[in-house]
Amino acid sequence: MELLSQLMDRLQRHPKRIVFPEGEDIRVIQAARQFQSLRLGAPILLGKREKIERIASGARISLEGIRIIDPQHSEDLERLARAYRMLVASHGMKLVECKHAMLNPNYFGAMMVALHQADGFVSGATSPTSVVLRPLTQIVRLAPGIRIPVGCAVAELEDRSVGARGVLFLADCAVSVDPSMDDLADIAVAT
Known part of the structure; x- marks a missing residue:
């Protein structure tokens, strides 16, 4: 496991902020706890705070050092919706439609990455690949020279x-x- 050790060492020296859109899933909460405990970076769980706290408490998982954001009540909702509207301006979406899109944790998380509020995005535990990729390809976009997601x-x-x-x-x-x-x-x- 030399590669994994090298990656973990690099992350410990240069921690990253990783957003987990499926923050209400026990496996995701456990992964965020592990990520933070190993000092790999700062995990950000998206979801309803009360639900995440209840699930974590029931499983005796500490949420210390883990940020929780409920997209619906986030102070950044308006700003993320406006930024999303600029990205999809050619589609003629209204601000209210963009706010609605930001209530989807995968869209909210992708905008966090696009606006440099997070360095990475981990999703797919409860969502099909197409649901995870759609906001990423719309918001974060593919790297130059890459034509299709891989x-x-x-x-x-x-x-x-x-x-x-x-x-x-x-x-x-x-x-x-x-x-x-x-x-x-x-x-x-x-x-």
Whole structure:
């Protein structure tokens, strides 16, 4: 697990703010606790504060060092909605529609990343990939030169002769339904 150790060491030296849109799920609360306990960064759970506190209390999970934001009652709701409206100006969305979109934790979290209120976004425990990717591709956008979103899994093997010193990056074309030949080539290059 050399790669994982290197990544954890780097995060401990340069902690990141990670937003977890599915903050009302026990697994996500546990992951946020672990992330904070390992000093990897500052986790941000999105969801109803009372519900998150009740779930954490029932499972005896400390929320110390974990920020909780309820999008519906956030002081940033208006600002995030206005910023989102600027991004989707060509769609002619009204501010009220943009506020409604920001009530969706995946959209709220994506805007936090876009506005540099968070460094990263972890979602998908309770939401299908398409629901997670939609706001990310609309708000955060793809990196220059990347045409389609790509999922990737990393496997670290004991056999160092395989891959790059035992590390394999496995492209996941499940993000793109029925990829063309060009899509598959782009997925391979991006991975």
